[in-house]
Amino acid sequence: xxxxxxxxxxxxxxxxxxxxxxxxxxxxxxxxxxxxxxxxxxxxxxxxxxxxxxxxxxxxxxxxxxxxxxxxxxxxxxxxxxxxxxxxxxxxxxxxxxxxxxxxxxxx
Amino acid sequence: xxxxxxxxxxxxxxxxxxxxxxxxxxxxxxxxxxxxxxxxxxxxxxxxxxxxxxxxxxxxxxxxxxxxxxxxxxxxxxxxxxxxxxxxxxxxxxxxxxxxxxxxxxxxxxxxxxxxxxxxxxxxxxxxxxxxxxxxxxxxxxxxxxxxxxxxxxxxxxxxxxxxxxxxxxxxxxxxxxxxxxxxxxxxxxxxxxxxxxxxxxxxxxxxxxxxxxxxxxxxxxxxxxxxxxxxxxxxxxxxxxxxxxxxxxxxxxxxxxxxxxxxxxxxxxxxxxxxxxxxxxxxxxxxxxxxxxxxxxxxxxxxx
Numbered sequence: 001x002x003x004x005x006x007x008x009x010x011x012x013x014x015x016x017x018x019x020x021x022x023x024x025x026x027x028x029x030x031x032x033x034x035x036x037x038x039x040x041x042x043x044x045x046x047x048x049x050x051x052x053x054x055x056x057x058x059x060x061x062x063x064x065x066x067x068x069x070x071x072x073x074x075x076x077x078x079x080x081x082x083x084x085x086x087x088x089x090x091x092x093x094x095x096x097x098x099x100x101x102x103x104x105x106x107x108x
Numbered sequence: 109x110x111x112x113x114x115x116x117x118x119x120x121x122x123x124x125x126x127x128x129x130x131x132x133x134x135x136x137x138x139x140x141x142x143x144x145x146x147x148x149x150x151x152x153x154x155x156x157x158x159x160x161x162x163x164x165x166x167x168x169x170x171x172x173x174x175x176x177x178x179x180x181x182x183x184x185x186x187x188x189x190x191x192x193x194x195x196x197x198x199x200x201x202x203x204x205x206x207x208x209x210x211x212x213x214x215x216x217x218x219x220x221x222x223x224x225x226x227x228x229x230x231x232x233x234x235x236x237x238x239x240x241x242x243x244x245x246x247x248x249x250x251x252x253x254x255x256x257x258x259x260x261x262x263x264x265x266x267x268x269x270x271x272x273x274x275x276x277x278x279x280x281x282x283x284x285x286x287x288x289x290x291x292x293x294x295x296x297x298x299x300x301x302x303x304x305x306x307x308x309x310x311x312x313x314x315x316x317x318x319x320x321x322x323x324x325x326x327x328x329x330x331x332x333x334x335x336x337x338x339x340x341x342x343x344x345x346x347x348x349x350x351x352x353x354x355x356x357x358x359x360x361x362x363x364x365x366x367x368x369x370x371x372x373x374x375x376x377x378x379x380x381x382x383x384x385x386x387x388x389x390x391x392x393x394x395x396x397x398x399x400x401x402x403x404x405x406x407x408x409x410x411x412x413x
Binding site: 024025026042043044045046048049050052053056070071072073 | 166
């Protein structure tokens with residue numbers, strides 16, 4: 001799926017992945033890829049500006065930690081991020097239900 | 109030099125963020141590429157150099173990724189702008205306290221040079237305040253957003269530049285005026301004004317330096333939808349007011365007149381609407397008219413796309 005089609009949803013998806021537990025950038029990309037069954041095959045670098053933006057907005061926190069004998073920046077969902085994710089889920093459910101109701105119409 | 113080294117060097121050349129953040133981002137990108145190359149080598153049994161090439165190709169364009177980081181740097185600079193505005197306002201207040209306090213030496217005649225420097229200083233302070241309020245209102249409106257548009261950044265940058273330069277001119281004007289009143293230089297007012305002038309010069313310089321981060325390429329907009337914070341609606345109030353003033357200058361003039369007149373009445377020993385009204389009208393009309401007339405020239409008023 002092209003990046004443009006994911007526009008506006010990537011923030012929520014990243015937060016949903018981090019809701020499962022702390023992760024570093026590469027692990028988040030891998031999760032997005034595997035959870036979408038390989039459909040969300042974004043340029044991998046796309047994830048980092050998103051992570052930094054969400055951290056600047058107070059929705060994520062990060063710390064330098066040792067993962068597999070290497071120092072990595074690990075991201076966590078902040079309390080504000082949980083609230084933002086809840087709002088994002090509600091918005092998405094409303095939006096997807098409306099699109100499905102229209103696009104799913106059978107020909108008369 | 110490996111393909112990862114070349115990619116990281118190219119990526120770093122496109123980054124326009126602070127030094128510490130640059131180091132952290134570049135390290136994080138390098139770590140990602142190393143992880144990705146190792147994972148590919150393990151998963152597909154590829155030779156190391158081919159796995160690195162594939163990891164670099166999967167990462168995306170270094171210029172595009174760097175531009176998204178640059179857009180985030182612009183958003184952070186936007187978040188600092190209101191604080192610069194508040195500091196500038198505090199500096200102006202301190203300066204005015206010095207200039208407006210009761211003067212013990214009023215016997216000598218003010219020369220033309222004294223009058224001109226005082227007028228230029230006060231006018232520049234008013235421009236600094238109006239421009240600062242415009243910029244701070246917009247910066248506050250997008251303060252909790254995780255990204256800011258190039259239009260917003262350019263507007264705030266323009267407003268803050270005008271505000272900071274006007275602050276410099278104001279400090280120069282009022283300080284020169286004070287120096288011309290040589291006999292006052294050693295009294296309490298002089299000390300207050302000197303402290304205010306130093307504060308204002310520091311703030312104006314810091315403000316101009318902070319604006320460097322807002323000087324980002326208009327193409328540096330982030331492609332993802334910016335995330336709003338919880339207080340965004342409240343923080344947009346100031347910007348909404350500025351837009352109302354922009355669209356309805358006459359109504360704004362009337363509202364400002366009422367506010368200024370009320371304030372003048374509370375300042376007077378014997379409150380009287382008749383006495384306060386002319387002053388209130390004069391102040392309100394001057395400020396709003398300056399905003400409406402000078403706004404387009406100084407870039408303080410713009411049509412939002």
